[in-house]
Amino acid sequence: MRAGGEDFEFEPVDLVRAYVITKGRELPDDQELSLITLVTAAPTEGRRPTRLTPEEERLLDICSAGYLSVAEVAGHTRLPLGVVRIVLASLTESGHLMTRPPVPRARNADKDLLEEVLNGLTRKFG
Amino acid sequence: MGSPASSADRRDLTTDDYVPGGATQTAVKILVVGHFAVGKTTFIGSISEIEPLSTEETMTRVSESVDDLKGVRGKTTTTVALDFGRLTLSERVVLYLFGTPGQTRFVQMWEDMARGALGALILVDPERLADSFPVIDLIEQYGLDYAIAVNHFDGNPERAERALREALDLLDETPVVTCDARNEQSSAAALTTLVRYLLDRAS
Numbered sequence: 001m002r003a004g005g006e007d008f009e010f011e012p013v014d015l016v017r018a019y020v021i022t023k024g025r026e027l028p029d030d031q032e033l034s035l036i037t038l039v040t041a042a043p044t045e046g047r048r049p050t051r052l053t054p055e056e057e058r059l060l061d062i063c064s065a066g067y068l069s070v071a072e073v074a075g076h077t078r079l080p081l082g083v084v085r086i087v088l089a090s091l092t093e094s095g096h097l098m099t100r101p102p103v104p105r106a107r108n109a110d111k112d113l114l115e116e117v118l119n120g121l122t123r124k125f126g
Numbered sequence: 127m128g129s130p131a132s133s134a135d136r137r138d139l140t141t142d143d144y145v146p147g148g149a150t151q152t153a154v155k156i157l158v159v160g161h162f163a164v165g166k167t168t169f170i171g172s173i174s175e176i177e178p179l180s181t182e183e184t185m186t187r188v189s190e191s192v193d194d195l196k197g198v199r200g201k202t203t204t205t206v207a208l209d210f211g212r213l214t215l216s217e218r219v220v221l222y223l224f225g226t227p228g229q230t231r232f233v234q235m236w237e238d239m240a241r242g243a244l245g246a247l248i249l250v251d252p253e254r255l256a257d258s259f260p261v262i263d264l265i266e267q268y269g270l271d272y273a274i275a276v277n278h279f280d281g282n283p284e285r286a287e288r289a290l291r292e293a294l295d296l297l298d299e300t301p302v303v304t305c306d307a308r309n310e311q312s313s314a315a316a317l318t319t320l321v322r323y324l325l326d327r328a329s
Contacts, residue, residue, distance in 0.1 A: 035210075035238060036153035036222050038145060062139060067148020069222060071210055075179025076139060081208070082183065102153050102242055113154055113219060114244065114325040120215025121321060125173075125314035 032092070033085045035071040038100040039063050039092075052096070055079070055087050060096055067100070143176060146214050155222040156320065157239055159265060160249035161257035165277040165307035166225035167209045169249060172313045174211025174223065181208050183235050206235055223317075240268035245324045247316060249277050249307065252286055255293045262294060271327050273301040273320040299323075 033039075041064040052060065062068070062076060074084040091097040103113070145151055158166050171178045183206050209225040226239055246265045250258045265272050276290065287302050296302065301323045305316040 034242065035208075035224065036155050036242075038148055038151060038153055038220075040148060065139065066141070066144025067151065068144060069153055069212075071181055071208070071222065071224075072143075072176075072179060072212070074181035075210070076143070080183065081181050084181075100148075100151070100153070102155075105242055110244070111325065111328045113152065114321060114328055116219045117154060117215055117221055117244070118318065118321045118325060120213075120219060120221070121314060121318045124213070124215065125311060125318070 032099060032101055033070050033088055034102060035081075036069045036102050038067045038069055039073065039088060040067045040098055042096055042098050044096075052091075053087075055083075056091055056096075059084065059087050060091055063097060145212070145220050147217050148220075150217055151214075151220045152218060153220050153222060155224055155243050156317070157243050157246040157265075157270070158223050158225045158249065159246055159261050160277075161251070161254065161261055162227060164249045164251050164254075164257075166227075166249055169247075169275075169277070169305075169307035169313050169316075170209055170211040170223050170225050172308055172310045173213060173317070175214060176212050178209050178211045181210070182206065183208060183238070208235070208239070236264060236268060240270055243270055245320055246270045246272040247275050247320045248272050249275050250290070250294070251278050252276055252290060253278070255290065258294065271324055273303065273316070273323050275303050275305045275307075275316040275320075277305055277307045 041060050059073060059077065062073060068076070070085060070088060071081070073088065074081045077084065079087075088097060088099075092099055145153075158169055160166050167178060206227065211223045213221045213223070215221055224239055224243075226235070248258065248261060248265060262272075274290070274294065274296065276286070286304075290296075290302060291300075301319050303316045303319045306312040
């Protein structure tokens with residue numbers, strides 16, 4: 001972005017911020033990081049490398065004490081979902097984050113899952 | 127109902143915020159949909175084990191070149207709030223409930239939401255049936271199986287159900303239940319009805 005000449009205009013703050021956080025990366029296009037993909041920090045030996053951006057650090061911190069869905073990470077950090085997905089994708093790529101994507105839908109898998117859901121609801125609420 | 131009241135201060139997460147037994151869990155989701163103010167957030171809040179969260183999805187047309195800030199500048203953005211809650215049902219399954227407004231124009235968000243969803247519970251207000259038409263259309267368009275939960279209900283349930291089935295042009299097999307979204311048991315019963323129906327359809 002060149003700040004000079006008469007073309008110069010201020011960008012809306014939110015857009016610039018999101019752009020900077022994501023380093024201009026595009027949204028991951030697969031289902032690796034769907035709303036309900038569960039994520040957690042990968043086990044580390046010793047100290048974390050210091051090359052992470054502040055947002056990467058922040059998201060990794062939140063993911064370090066257990067599993068959360070991508071949606072929950074966004075909810076807790078109040079960052080837009082799109083931004084969260086990009087930062088998490090970057091963390092996954094660099095090996096800092098482990099993901100558990102939902103199982104792909106298939107008739108049989110669905111039936112087992114639905115039975116499990118039904119039993120769970122019945123157990124919980126009688 | 128809009129988004130849950132958001133406390134501006136960020137709190138540290140506690141153990142309860144994390145998915146119990148996350149390492150072995152499979153996450154599934156069910157959509158809780160309906161028109162504005164029908165009680166989606168209330169419904170989710172009444173049975174979620176976590177305080178319902180809200181996340182925003184900014185609707186923008188993706189720029190052809192992300193490097194071209196000039197291109198990004200001209201885009202109009204709309205922010206849509208997604209409210210959601212969580213229910214850990216066993217060591218193997220954790221259920222997420224996503225509440226979403228029925229505006230048809232947020233196609234991108236709907237695709238995200240609908241992909242992989244087990245089904246949808248459509249909340250309707252019997253006084254505002256027409257407001258539910260676009261929502262039902264959308265759910266059908268995405269091929270999701272659904273049940274109808276009638277919120278804010280007070281009156282003769284049987285006559286109301288007949289009228290409602292006719293007005294909403296429902297299939298005979300589509301379950302219709304009444305529920306009080308503020309009540310945990312009542313919300314759980316509506317959800318259970320939906321899941322039973324989904325299981326029937328999958329068998």
